[in-house]
Amino acid sequence: xxxxxxxxxxxxxxxxxxxxxxxxxxxxxxxxxxxxxxxxxxxxxxxxxxxxxxxxxxxxxxxxxxxxxxxxxxxxxxxxxxxxxxxxxxxxxxxxxxxxxxxxxxxxxxxxxxxxxxxxxxxxxxxxxxxxxxxxxxxxxxxxxxxxxxxxxxxxxxxxxxxxxxxxxxxxxxxxxxxxxxxxxxxxxxxxxxxxxxxxxxxxxxxxxxxxxxxxxxxxxxxxxxxxxxxxxxxxxxxxxxxxxxxxxxxxxxxxxxxxxxxxxxxxxxxxxxxxxxxxxxxxxxxxxxxxxxxxxxxxxxxxxxxxxxxxxxxxxxxxxxxxxxxxxxxxxxxxxxxxxxxxxxxxxxxxxxxxxxxxxxxxxxxxxxxxxxxxxxxxx
Amino acid sequence: xxxxxxxxxxxxxxxxxxxxxxxxxxxxxxxxxxxxxxxxxxxxxxxxxxxxxxxxxxxxxxxxxxxxxxxxxxxxxxxxxxxxxxxxxxxxxxxxxxxxxxxxxxxxxxxxxxxxxxxxxxxxxxxxxxxxxxxxxxxxxxxxxxxxxxxxxxxxxxxxxxxxxxxxxxxxxxxxxxxxxxxxxxxxxxxxxxxxxxxxxxxxxxxxxxxxxxxxxxxxxxxxxxxxxxxxxxxxxxxxxxxxxxxxxxxxxxxxxxxxxxxxxxxxxxxxxxxxxxxxxxxxxxxxxxxxxxxxxxxxxxxxxxxxxxxxxxxxxxxxxxxxxxxxxxxxxxxxxxxxxxxxxxxxxxxxxxxxxxxxxxxxxxxxxx
Numbered sequence: 210x211x212x213x214x215x216x217x218x219x220x221x222x223x224x225x226x227x228x229x230x231x232x233x234x235x236x237x238x239x240x241x242x243x244x245x246x247x248x249x250x251x252x253x254x255x256x257x258x259x260x261x262x263x264x265x266x267x268x269x270x271x272x273x274x275x276x277x278x279x280x281x282x283x284x285x286x287x288x289x290x291x292x293x294x295x296x297x298x299x300x301x302x303x304x305x306x307x308x309x310x311x312x313x314x315x316x317x318x319x320x321x322x323x324x325x326x327x328x329x330x331x332x333x334x335x336x337x338x339x340x341x342x343x344x345x346x347x348x349x350x351x352x353x354x355x356x357x358x359x360x361x362x363x364x365x366x367x368x369x370x371x372x373x374x375x376x377x378x379x380x381x382x383x384x385x386x387x388x389x390x391x392x393x394x395x396x397x398x399x400x401x402x403x404x405x406x407x408x409x410x411x412x413x414x415x416x417x418x419x420x421x422x423x424x425x426x427x428x429x430x431x432x433x434x435x436x437x438x439x440x441x442x443x444x445x446x447x448x449x450x451x452x453x454x455x456x457x458x459x460x461x462x463x464x465x466x467x468x469x470x471x472x473x474x475x476x477x478x479x480x481x482x483x484x485x486x487x488x489x490x491x492x493x494x495x496x497x498x499x500x501x502x503x504x505x506x507x508x509x510x511x512x513x514x515x516x517x518x519x520x521x522x523x524x525x526x527x528x529x530x531x532x533x534x535x536x537x538x539x540x541x542x543x544x545x546x547x548x549x550x551x552x553x554x555x556x557x558x559x560x561x562x563x564x565x566x567x568x569x570x571x572x573x574x575x576x577x578x579x580x581x582x583x584x585x586x587x588x589x590x
Numbered sequence: 591x592x593x594x595x596x597x598x599x600x601x602x603x604x605x606x607x608x609x610x611x612x613x614x615x616x617x618x619x620x621x622x623x624x625x626x627x628x629x630x631x632x633x634x635x636x637x638x639x640x641x642x643x644x645x646x647x648x649x650x651x652x653x654x655x656x657x658x659x660x661x662x663x664x665x666x667x668x669x670x671x672x673x674x675x676x677x678x679x680x681x682x683x684x685x686x687x688x689x690x691x692x693x694x695x696x697x698x699x700x701x702x703x704x705x706x707x708x709x710x711x712x713x714x715x716x717x718x719x720x721x722x723x724x725x726x727x728x729x730x731x732x733x734x735x736x737x738x739x740x741x742x743x744x745x746x747x748x749x750x751x752x753x754x755x756x757x758x759x760x761x762x763x764x765x766x767x768x769x770x771x772x773x774x775x776x777x778x779x780x781x782x783x784x785x786x787x788x789x790x791x792x793x794x795x796x797x798x799x800x801x802x803x804x805x806x807x808x809x810x811x812x813x814x815x816x817x818x819x820x821x822x823x824x825x826x827x828x829x830x831x832x833x834x835x836x837x838x839x840x841x842x843x844x845x846x847x848x849x850x851x852x853x854x855x856x857x858x859x860x861x862x863x864x865x866x867x868x869x870x871x872x873x874x875x876x877x878x879x880x881x882x883x884x885x886x887x888x889x890x891x892x893x894x895x896x897x898x899x900x901x902x903x904x905x906x907x908x909x910x911x912x913x914x915x916x917x918x919x920x921x922x923x924x925x926x927x928x929x930x931x932x933x934x935x936x937x938x939x940x941x942x943x944x945x946x947x948x949x950x951x952x953x954x955x956x957x958x959x960x
Contacts, residue, residue: 287784289831317758405751445781446750481780506832516870522831562870 247433247471249306250277251379257533260308260434260473261380263298266558267525268380270546272539275299275473275497276531277434280464282495283477285441289503291523291548292477293325294556296438298383299475301326303436305381305389309398311420311437313413315444319401322440326389329381330555384554398423404439408448410459413439417463421470435472437463442478443491453487460494496531501548515547516564522548525558592824592836593849596788597637599826601645603729603763610757613766614786616779620794626820626842627792628653631735631768632662633847638731639667646670646727648718651677652739653768656699670727672718673699680705680743705743708752719761732756734767737782738774746778754785792840793821818842822849 246252253259253273261274268274275281285292303310304326314322402416417437424435443456460476467474480488480500492498502524504511512518525546530539546558596613604610613634617627638645649659649671656673663671682703700718704710719730734740740749756762771779771791783789794816819841826834841848873881 287780288825288827288833291831405754445784446747446754448747448751450747450750450781451745479784482777482784484775484777503827503831503833506828506830506834508835560870563868565869 249308249379250434255534261302263302263383264556264558265380265382270527270558271497271530276533277471277473278468279473279496279531280467281475281497283475284500285477285479286501286503287479287481289523291501296440296475296477297326298556299436300438301383301389302381304393304399305329308433309424309435311400311417313402313404314440315405315447317403317405319403323394324388327383327385328387328389330384382555385556386554404447406448410449410455414459414462417466421466421472424470424472432471437472437474439476442476443483445482457490464494495529498529500526500528502526513564516562520549522550591851592822592838595826597641599788600638600731600764600766601641610762611764611788612757612786613788613790614782615766615768616771616791617768618771627768629842629847634766635733636663639663639670644727645729645731646722648672648674648715648722648730648732650674650715650734653735672722674714674718675699675701676705679703708744708748712752712755716759716761723761729763730761732762732765737767738770746781750781750785787827789825791823793823795819795821
């Protein structure tokens with residue numbers, strides 16, 4: 210439950226199965242230790258540190274963001290470039306917070322990818338939000354709602370104004386149409402590496418090691434969080450593509466490197482170009498596993514089945530969510546979300562909803578209902 | 591329509607900042623006479639060349655001799671095509687170089703023998719492309735007869751690097767290749783699909799019968815159809831990140847290829863892609879405001895006004911003031927206007943008996959105004 214800044218944090222109930230509402234994780238002793246946390250890092254449930262993924266919806270779904278010291282893997286779809294959206298937001302968030310970023314991509318000029326990073330949306334309604342939240346807090350004092358029903362109130366009864374303030378800093382909305390300012394991109398702590406011509410991964414491994422060691426060279430407590438973003442690690446055009454076991458041992462060493470420092474690694478890989486068993490091994494090495502899927506264009510069946518089909522870019526499926534300091538598994542309400550662009554500029558994730566059934570074709574509800582149950586898709590939630 | 595889409599996309603090339611469009615044409619054994627895909631390949635070649643004066647093709651011939659291709663095309667197009675001959679002597683077995691070509695053989699064939707060395711290969715293709723560019727053709731398409739043959743000589747990552755470099759190069763506007771899916775592992779095929787923007791494959795119209803089961807005789811005769819028709823599946827990766835799936839019928843008549851659309855194909859993609867979805871019962875802000883504005887036929891609207899019921903005998907307020915007095919019949923006309931009535935209709939509610947307190951037949955808590 211959301212608690213004020215100065216109070217002792219009540220332990221979140223271990224049986225809270227859903228992590229949907231952000232009110233269910235209390236920033237433990239937020240005000241006292243907030244100054245000692247590096248920028249962009251937040252303490253969440255179970256004392257774990259999170260960094261924002263750059264997409265506020267994704268942070269909410271994953272229960273706070275990407276866990277520091279974890280490896281996040283995104284399974285690409287060969288047909289669509291949506292994984293780049295996730296990578297871009299992730300890297301932009303790091304740059305905006307002043308964190309060190311290491312980027313590796315399978316192109317000759319990975320630096321050119323930095324030119325596509327979005328810049329944050331300028332918050333004009335900051336004052337308005339504070340006013341609304343204090344209203345809500347007053348109402349909440351008068352009406353005590355049992356904790357298990359709080360999730361139905363959505364984000365309205367969420368954090369108090371103090372937390373909301375910090376939340377704005379923690380995770381920004383990015384405008385995908387506006388590129389990030391050049392002076393931010395020219396800073397010292399952004400490195401880019403090309404993986405295309407490499408015949409093995411030792412060079413990349415060394416780069417990651419030096420990157421991570423640079424992070425801890427700074428002041429011990431305040432060492433900055435670092436972000437490692439690797440695009441299409443097993444892209445077929447890379448020289449090391451046939452060396453499956455080398456790639457796996459690279460990931461294992463990256464995990465070890467990241468676990469002993471304040472870094473988060475996001476790796477995207479096209480799972481379809483790997484053999485099944487190797488692909489499974491990759492998936493098991495991830496702490497948090499997401500996948501993006503492309504959707505067919507002008508598909509009448511999908512248009513009838515889902516609302517907002519026209520605006521959808523693709524699907525995001527959450528396979529695994531990282532856990533720290535807890536034995537309780539994370540069970541999400543829904544694991545498949547649709548990627549949409551809100552007002553053509555910022556990325557939002559929405560739950561899938563069935564389209565309203567037309568009265569004239571009353572048959573469609575029954576058939577679509579039976580279709581989805583009979584096919585027994587693997588993505589049931 | 592599929593053919594039109596392909597030809598248009600290959601002809602138009604790429605937008606600045608994008609890689610060139612690439613078509614991966616897949617060939618497989620079940621579609622009989624593997625030459626079907628080759629027929630499509632040839633068809634694409636001829637349609638590209640015949641669409642305009644601007645397009646030129648660099649053809650890398652592994653599978654057939656270059657003269658075969660030249661004989662396919664009418665002489666008017668011989669200027670717009672350059673052939674890289676990888677068919678005659680791929681392994682450099684002939685110790686001497688070819689004698690200089692006789693005068694009647696066209697000058698647009700270049701012999702390549704060192705296929706192991708892919709950078710040399712790449713530079714030969716680019717050299718030919720520059721040649722064509724110098725002649726005034728703005729758009730150069732590279733066609734590779736069979737990537738399967740290339741994979742015999744060079745490892746997969748280098749072949750893919752070559753194709754990616756071709757896609758990035760500014761002189762090349764599009765490229766397409768043929769690959770035999772049965773001769774490679776699935777991950778090889780999916781790697782080629784990964785770097786291409788269009789994937790076309792042929793499937794037989796009539797599936798091969800399952801010899802283990804009965805009923806062979808009926809289906810064997812219909813197998814004849816496979817020799818003239820095939821199903822053409824096309825998967826297009828669009829710029830907006832979506833995939834366009836098309837399925838058409840291919841007719842091969844007397845060496846020429848015709849496409850016709852099949853209307854009855856439905857995609858079963860939806861069921862595999864999404865989980866069971868539920869209706870969205872949350873209200874958007876606008877919907878919430880609309881709901882708040884609806885006037886409800888209750889006694890209290892929750893906005894502080896105390897509305898009286900049309901009692902028929904007496905009103906609430908009057909009964910409070912004067913509990914003992916009884917008013918018979920009509921009350922003043924004003925009392926009749928109450929919220930039980932909408933503007934258009936009227937609800938007349940006559941209580942059954944005098945003894946009943948107002949609202950006794952309803953939940954007394956109804957009027958609670960929280």
